[in-house]
Amino acid sequence: MSSVSAHRIFQLKLDPLTGKSEWVIIDENDDASQDPAKPDLVTTSYLDMLNDTWRNRAFQEAIDKTLTKPFHVLDIGAGTGLLSMMAARAMGLDDRMTPGSIKGMVTACESFLPMLKLMRKVLHVNGMERKINVINKRSDELKVGVDINSRADVLVSEILDSELLGEGLIPTLQNAHDMLLVDNPRTVPYRAMTYGQLVESTFLWKLQDLYNNEMKASDGIHLVPTGLETILRVKRQQYPMHSDPLKEGIKLLSEPFKIFEFDFWKRPDSHGETDLVIKASDDGRVNAVISWWVLQLDYEGTIFYSTAPKWIKDSVTEFSVAGNWCDHWKQCVWFIPGKGESISKGEEIHLHAVHSDISISYDLKTQTPRSDSRQLMLQDGFHLVLSPEKIALYGDAKWRQCMFSAIQNVLQGKDSPVCVVADDSVFLATLISHLSKTAFVTSLFPGLREKGLKYLQAIAEANGISINQTKVFSNSNDCLTMYNTTSRKVDLLVGEPFYYGHEGRLPWQNLRFWKDRTVLDEILSKDALVIPCKGILMACAMFLPDLWRSRCSLGKIEGFDHTIANSALGACGNFSPPPHGGPCLPFFVWQCGQIKELSERFAIMEFDFLKPMSSCSGKAKVDFSASGICHGFVFWIDWVLDIEGYILVSSGPDNRFWKQGVKLLAEPMAVGPEAPVDAAADEYKSAEIEAFFDSSSGDLVVQHSFVR
Known part of the structure; x- marks a missing residue:
């Protein structure tokens, strides 16, 4: 996004029916918060992050502990201004304080204009607009003496992704230490540490090894022929993924191990390497390294936050930090090429880890030299990179x-x-x-x-x-x-x-x-x-407590009112939302924490590909097949490949290679089947779904109602 003038901006808009993008001009004064259908903020992770109570509490405690006297505080990537407000409150700032006051000041830096506009509203509602200096720039565009009067004493920031480094943590910290912070500043967080564990998993193997998986096929098609084993492959990177749903199919082959440590209070290096010797805890074949990180938010090391999988959090170890399911930070998976590496219990495995300024990579070596046959490719090095889900589907x-x-x-x-x-x-x-x-x-x-x-x-x-x-x-x-x-x-x-x-x-x-x-x-x-000759829009009512909690309406977060942000962020919950709930968003439902189907899977409408595209609609009524709390409806398309309808490919929740569309309810509903005795009187027995497809825009509008 780039600025056109003080009042207009360019915004990139995608046409889902053509795949083409175009730049459209948006008036800076447009109030996106009144239209939850606008994708500016609805499709971001801000809402999920603000609903992460464990994160919010950890930052609050660390900020209160760190700001023991007035400071100049810099908040990079301020979002709604939550950390800035925490800092202002911790220092007791009031409206009479001016920028540069010896009693302390807070500078909030946010480059994403839609979020900056929302931040100003949040600050106003909380009476903080005159206590915090808001700047609409990237932190590497700030200049001391121009944008801020002096270097900051304290940095508070949350510019982390699932891998830790992917949002530019290292370059941001480097520039901040070089240009914006005093020597030896205080920081929240204080440091971050990455950890990993070696695992065996058939599912993870299939996500990257098309060559060996394809050898079982009987159709005579060779997408990765012998000698060209890597011509069609995944990108060598860490992939964010919720690991807990894989637990039953995962064999842990090592104890957790520490990999890297990054200190926020000093300038980080762009490149780092480490060699680890890991003892195998069981026999097996290493298919992946599952990794996560732990934040130490305070100097003393008493306040922590972790993205570890549940099997780590449930154990009593130094790696264990409890927390609720959230979607904005996941674990990461690094695939070991081919079939993986065979190891024996007690064997020492050598792991070489490298970090750049934006990513972390690994090389696993056992005592037995690894064959390089699967690394062959065309002489010019050509290869086609596809997503892990597509690689698995092709196999x-x-x-x-x-x-x-x-x-x-x-x-x-x-x-x-x-x-x-x-x-x-x-x-x-x-x-x-x-x-x-x-x-x-x-x-x-x-x-x-x-x-x-x-x-x-x-x-x-x-x-x-x-x-x-x-x-x-x-x-x-x-x-x-x-x-x-x-x-x-x-x-x-x-x-x-x-x-x-x-x-x-x-x-x-x-x-x-x-x-x-x-x-x-x-x-x-x-x-x-x-x-395919036809597509069928399918749906199912589902119990999705973790996902709903992560996207429910905001009230007070650590004492700061965020209700004004609900509409702009597409929240569901008790704040007078749109009559039919929030927007439909894409998710891998199998990764959405606790899930349970509460109804049969049912068809709503059909799309006839034998005829030219046209707008269409459909309606269906479904009875609930299980008692529980319904948090929303999951939608997908079944693709019918033949006229007779015998050959069908479903992209439903059972299939882990496609994302489904999830429409969360404004409020969860108690539902259940008809029962003569023990059915609760207030349970809804059925639901009616109506869908409208607009052939001019590609939009699908879904409405629902419940029937007792």
Whole structure:
């Protein structure tokens, strides 16, 4: 986001139906807090963070303990101004104090304009607007003598992500110590420490090792042929992920170990390395390093906060710091390549850890030298990077069989069919050419573009494909025409659907496939086949206490009123929210803490891809099948691959490779099935759901009501 003038800003807006982004001009005086549908703040982690009572209390106690006299306090990345208000209160600032007063001052630095506007409202409600100097700049843009009168004595900040370093902690601290802070400043937090544990997990293995997982497939498709094992892979990085839901499928192969320590009170280095010797606690195969961090918020080391998984928090060790489930900070997973490393109990494993200024990486070495065969790749080093979920999906035998059967059925008996892959599916592009040696295949690859073509060229020989069969339509500004299909109309249009770079969005944003099919309508033959041929919007009522708690309405946080922030942040709860609750947001439901389905899974509406896109609606009534507290509804799309409806791919809660859409209720409801004796009188017995899809915007509006 960049400024246009004192009153107008540019904002990047994505069209979910085209995947294209455009800059729109927004009036700086627009009140986003009155429209929860605006994505500025609703899709951020601010609400979840402010609902983290353990975090809030730890910062409050540390700030009170640190500010024992008046100081100049600098708050970097101030958000709603919570830490700034804590500091002002701890020093007893009042309205009569002027910037530079010997009695102390607080400077709040926040560069994100929508949040800065919200902060000013929060400060006003709490009578703090004249006690805190608010600056709309990045901290590395601040200048002593221009923006602030003097260097600050104390730094309070919370610029941490799940990995610790990903939000620029190190560069921010470096600039602050160089340009904005006195020598030996006080800081809250005081330091951070990262920890890890070696684990074995089949699920984590499948998220990164397509080569060995694909070897079990019987369809003859080789997305990662022998000799090109890393041509399709995940990025070598730590991946934020809630580890607790994996506990039953995880084997712990070591005790927790400390990796790095970062002191906030002194200038950090951009690069650091450490070698650890870890003793294996059990036999197994190391598939991943699960890591977390612990904050020491005060100098004495009495106030801590941890992102450790529950199995650590439940143990009585030096690594244990209790806390509630939250979504803004997760554990991180670093994948060990290939099948992982086989180890024996008592064996010493050498772990080499490296941190840059924004990330941490690992290299695991056992006493036995590791084979480098799986590290082979093309001479020019080319590889295609996909998300772990996509890698796992491409290795999933059931999903591959569904796709194989659907494509094989429609290609049987067709001579030289003209086929178009509308999305970024390298699997379907390979599959069609493999099944039909006479097919003419054009892949639109809207996200992959030339990278997709280069990948197909690399694996063509291993899959028995003539590269002359396959073309990639590379002109993103024009529409595919019959000129591009050898003057023939299209016989088969396919998609997974999958759009590279747009993973993790709401399920119905993949209806972009329907838009693509509509744009191509004129070049489809009269009897053209479309796969998937239909999408079904599905839903289920669910018990989601942890997720609801993390996004519920704010009241007073450590004594500071935040109710004015509820609408802007898309909160649910008792603050006169929109009549049908907050916005739908994408989540991996399996990672959302405690979960339980309270109703059968039911269909609400269908999207017919055999016809051009149109606005549509649907309605359904469902009876609750279990008693409990309903916190919201989970939505997803089941993709029907054949006309008969026999082949279906579901992106529902059972499938860990897709995010679902979650619509939380304004207030949780007691629900339960009809029962003759013990059913509570105030339980709702059923719910009615109505959905409206707008084909012009791609928006899906969902409304609900409960029936006793």
